[in-house]
Amino acid sequence: MTFEISPTNRVRQLSEKARYDEESVHAILDAGLVAQVxxxxxxxxxxxxxxxxxxxxxxxxxxxxxxxxIRMLEAGPSVCLNVTLLDGIVYARSLFNSSMNYRSVTVHGTATLIEGDERVHALSVISEHLMPGRSEEVRPSHEKEILMTGVIQVEIESASAKISMGPPDDEDEDMDAPVWAGVMPLRLKAGALIRDPEVPEDMLPTPHMQSQTGRSF
Structure with a gap:
């Protein structure tokens, strides 16, 4: 499926980098951890x-x-959010053409505060996105904890992705410049687990947790 291109989601600058298909939009959302709302x-x-x-x-x-x-989104249902993943700094042969490699998605939709069983489901979805398998390892949330947590549901009504990758796009006149050009890769990657001092030294992380070490975003 492809999101309909409209004045709301149309990518105007470097439009050749735009993607409007659900697969691209969802892949970037699934790789990210934080949305700017x-x-x-x-x-x-x-x-x-x-x-x-x-x-x-x-x-x-x-x-x-x-x-x-949470209160503002509950009161005003229209919402826009962005998730951007930086993949590299592009060193071109001029400052003007230097850039970044990235994957970015902007979403427009309607926000709704959810309650009851749907909120429990939503919290499970969020937990599984951030910490796969963790909900099976810890105690269930108390009702009071659930009531203290606000969850906003956003139906994705319109979206666009923008993806930039590859080497510098230099001017022909700069190609013989005596300067190095290329890409410095950037990666957000999960490091080694650090034990809480209150956890016994002989208690090891679960297989779910160990599998997340080295996870890239």
Missing amino acids: AFVQEGKPVVVPMIYGRDGNRLYLHGARKARV
Whole structure:
């Protein structure tokens, strides 16, 4: 499926890098961990980072029930959010053509505060996105904990991805410049687990946790 191109989601700068298919949009969302969520408060724009999880063409945003962002999104249903993954710094033969390699997606949709069993499901989706398998290893959340947590559901109504990769795109006149050009790769990667000092030294991480070491985003 492809998202319909409209004035809302059309990529105008470097449009050849745009993707509007669900597969590209979902892949970037699934690789990211934090969404930058934009809303308007008292006539002024505000951007807040939020953790999230995806279930089909629906996103769940996590926050404290009394947090400003939860209250504002509950009151104003239109929402826009962005997830960007940096893959490299592009060293061109001029500063003008130097750039970055990246995967980015911008989503527009309708926000709804969810309650009850749906909130429990949403929290499970978010947990599985961030910490696969962890919900099977720890105690179930207390009802009070669930009530203290706010979850905003965003139906993805419109979206576009923008992907930039590869070497510098230099001007012909600069190709013989006596300077190195290329890409410095960037990676967000999970490191070795660090034990809580209160955990006995002979208690090892579960296979689920160990499998996440080295995970790239």
